[in-house]
Amino acid sequence: MMDWILDFYNYRVVGQYLPEFARGFASTVWISLLALGISLSVGTITAMMRMSANPLLWRFAAGYVQAIRSTPLLIQIYLIYFTLPALPLLGRRLDEFEGGVIALGLNAGAYMSEIIRAGIESISSGQIEGAQSVGMTYLQRMRYVVLPQAFARVAPPLLGQTAVLIKDSSLVSFIGVFELFGAGLTVLNERLMPNEAFLTVAVCYLMIYSVMLSVTRYAQRRLGGTAA
Amino acid sequence: MFDVILSTMPFLLDGLWMTFKISLITIFFGSLIGAVVGMLRTLDYAVINYPLGAYIHTLRGTPFLIHLYFIYFILPATGISWLQFEAFPAAVIALSLYTSTYVAEIVRAAIQAVPRGQSEAARSTGMTALQCMWYVVLPQAVKLMIPPMGGVYVIIIKGTSIVSVIGIAELVRAGEHATQRHPKELMVIYGMTALLYFAYCYPVLRLARWAETKFGSVRLPS
Numbered sequence: 001m002m003d004w005i006l007d008f009y010n011y012r013v014v015g016q017y018l019p020e021f022a023r024g025f026a027s028t029v030w031i032s033l034l035a036l037g038i039s040l041s042v043g044t045i046t047a048m049m050r051m052s053a054n055p056l057l058w059r060f061a062a063g064y065v066q067a068i069r070s071t072p073l074l075i076q077i078y079l080i081y082f083t084l085p086a087l088p089l090l091g092r093r094l095d096e097f098e099g100g101v102i103a104l105g106l107n108a109g110a111y112m113s114e115i116i117r118a119g120i121e122s123i124s125s126g127q128i129e130g131a132q133s134v135g136m137t138y139l140q141r142m143r144y145v146v147l148p149q150a151f152a153r154v155a156p157p158l159l160g161q162t163a164v165l166i167k168d169s170s171l172v173s174f175i176g177v178f179e180l181f182g183a184g185l186t187v188l189n190e191r192l193m194p195n196e197a198f199l200t201v202a203v204c205y206l207m208i209y210s211v212m213l214s215v216t217r218y219a220q221r222r223l224g225g226t227a228a
Numbered sequence: 229m230f231d232v233i234l235s236t237m238p239f240l241l242d243g244l245w246m247t248f249k250i251s252l253i254t255i256f257f258g259s260l261i262g263a264v265v266g267m268l269r270t271l272d273y274a275v276i277n278y279p280l281g282a283y284i285h286t287l288r289g290t291p292f293l294i295h296l297y298f299i300y301f302i303l304p305a306t307g308i309s310w311l312q313f314e315a316f317p318a319a320v321i322a323l324s325l326y327t328s329t330y331v332a333e334i335v336r337a338a339i340q341a342v343p344r345g346q347s348e349a350a351r352s353t354g355m356t357a358l359q360c361m362w363y364v365v366l367p368q369a370v371k372l373m374i375p376p377m378g379g380v381y382v383i384i385i386k387g388t389s390i391v392s393v394i395g396i397a398e399l400v401r402a403g404e405h406a407t408q409r410h411p412k413e414l415m416v417i418y419g420m421t422a423l424l425y426f427a428y429c430y431p432v433l434r435l436a437r438w439a440e441t442k443f444g445s446v447r448l449p450s
Contacts, residue, residue, distance in 0.1 A: 067426065069429070070425065070429035070433060071425045071429070072387075072389035074392075074400055075421055075425060079415070079422060167292075168291070181293055194301035198302060201294060205294065208289075
C-alpha cells in the first residue's frame with residue numbers, strides 16, 4: 001500500500017520542492033494582486049467612459065471591451081509582451097513579469113468594467129440628483145456618492161471575476177513568468193513526475209479558490225446580494 | 229508586411245479550421261455532459277448533489293491548464309490502458325469537462341427559472357418526473373439557455389488557444405510557427421491571429437445578445 005502511494009504520489013519529492021511551490025504560490029498571489037489593482041482602475045475608468053455621452057469616449061470603451069472579450073487571453077499576453085516593447089514610448093523592453101501583469105490586468109479590466117457599469121447603473125437617480133443639488137462636480141459625485149455604493153453592490157461578482165483572474169494568471173507561465181503553475185512545470189521537467197507536479201499545484205489553486213469562495217459568500221451576506 | 233500576411237495566411241486559416249473543429253466537437257460533448265449534470269442537480273438529492281457540486285467546484289477552482297495536464301500527463305501515468313490519450317482526444321475531453329461546468333449551471337438556472345406551478349400542474353395530471361421534465365419544463369427552459377450558451381461557446385473558442393501547449397495545430401500554434409519563419413513580424417502575425425479569433429467570436433457574441441433581447445436570459449450565480 002505504502003509503495004503504491006509513493007509510486008503514484010511521492011510526497012518526499014514534493015517535500016524537496018516545497019520551496020519552489022511556496023515561491024510559485026507567493027508569485028501567483030502577488031501577480032494576481034497587481035493585476036487586480038490594474039483591472040479595477042481600468043475597469044472603473046472604462047465603465048465611466050462607456051456611460052459617457054461623448055461618442056468618442058463610449059465607442060472607444062465599447063471597442064476595448066469587445067476586443068478583449070472576443071480574443072483569447074493567451075494571444076493578448078503574446079501581443080502585449082512581444083509588441084508593447086516595439087512602441088517607442090517606453091524606451092526599454094518590458095520584462096515578462098510586467099508584460100504578464102499588464103496583459104492580465106487589461107484582460108480582467110474589460111470584464112470588471114461591465115460589472116462595475118451594472119453597479120453604477122443600479123444607483124438610483126435620486127442619489128445623483130441629491131449630490132448635484134449640493135453642488136458636487138461630476139468627479140465628486142462619482143467619488144463620494146455613486147462609486148462607493150456601486151462597488152458595495154457588485155462586490156460579489158467582482159470577487160468572482162477575481163477568482164477567474166487568479167486562475168488565468170497560470171497562463172503567464174507561457175511567456176516564462178515563474179508562478180504556481182511554473183513551479184509544477186519545474187518539477188515535471190526536472191523529475192518527470194507529472195502527478196507530484198500538477199496534483200500539488202491543483203491543490204494549491206483549490207485552496208486559493210476556497211478562500212475566494214468564502215470571501216464571496218461573506219460579501220453576499222454582508223452587502224445583501226448582487227446588483228448586476 | 230503584406231507579403232508576410234499573404235504567405236502566412238494559409239497556415240493561419242488551417243489553424244483556424246482546427247480551432248473550429250475542436251470548438252464544435254467540444255460544444256457538443258460539453259453540452260451533453262453539462263445538461264445531464266445540470267438536470268441531476270435540480271433533483272436536489274443530497275446523494276447526487278454533493279458529488280456533482282464537488283465536480284463543478286473542483287473544475288471551477290483550478291485553471292484549465294491543470295485539467296489539460298491532468299488528462300494528458302497524469303491519467304496515462306496510472307498505467308490503465310483506456311486512460312491513455314493522444315493529444316487531440318485529450319484536448320477535447322479536457323475542454324468538454326471544463327465546458328460542462330458552465331453548461332450545468334446554465335441548465336440548472338434555466339430549469340429553476342421555470343415557474344414551479346408548471347411542474348406541479350404537470351405532475352398533478354399524472355405525468356412522471358421524466359415526462360414532466362421532457363414535455364413541460366425543458367421546452368420552456370431551453371429558450372432561456374440559448375443566450376448564455378453563446379457566451380459559453382465563446383469561452384470554448386478562447387479555451388482552444390490553450391491546447392496549443394500539448395501540440396494541437398490550432399490557431400495559436402499556427403501563429404507560433406509563423407513567427408518562427410518571420411521572427412521580425414511578431415506584431416503582424418499575432419495581430420492577424422487575434423483578428424481571426426475576433427472574426428470567429430464577435431458574431432457569436434452579437435448573436436447571443438440578439439437572442440437575449442428575443443428570448444430573455446437567466447442570470448448565473450457568480
